[in-house]
Amino acid sequence: MTDIQELELGRYRDELKEDLRNLVDKYLRIADWDIPDNDEEKTVRLIVGAIRRMLDQVEKELIER
Numbered sequence: 001m002t003d004i005q006e007l008e009l010g011r012y013r014d015e016l017k018e019d020l021r022n023l024v025d026k027y028l029r030i031a032d033w034d035i036p037d038n039d040e041e042k043t044v045r046l047i048v049g050a051i052r053r054m055l056d057q058v059e060k061e062l063i064e065r
Contacts, residue, residue: 024048 027047032038 020051023051 024044024047028040028043031043031047032040035043
C-alpha cells in the first residue's frame with residue numbers, strides 16, 4: 001500500500017472500528033435471542049473469530065478476481 005493509500009485509509013479507521021463493533025453487536029443480539037443463558041464473553045470471542053475467518057476469505061476472493 002502506498003503512503004497515500006495508508007493516509008486515506010487512516011481517515012476511516014474510527015468508522016471501520018465502529019462498523020465492526022456494530023456487526024459484533026448485531027450477531028450478539030441474535031445469539032441472545034436464540035441461546036438461553038448465553039455466555040456473552042464466549043459468544044463475543046466466537047463472533048470475532050468468525051469475522052476474522054470471513055475477512056481472510058473475502059480478502060482472498062477479492063485478490064483472486
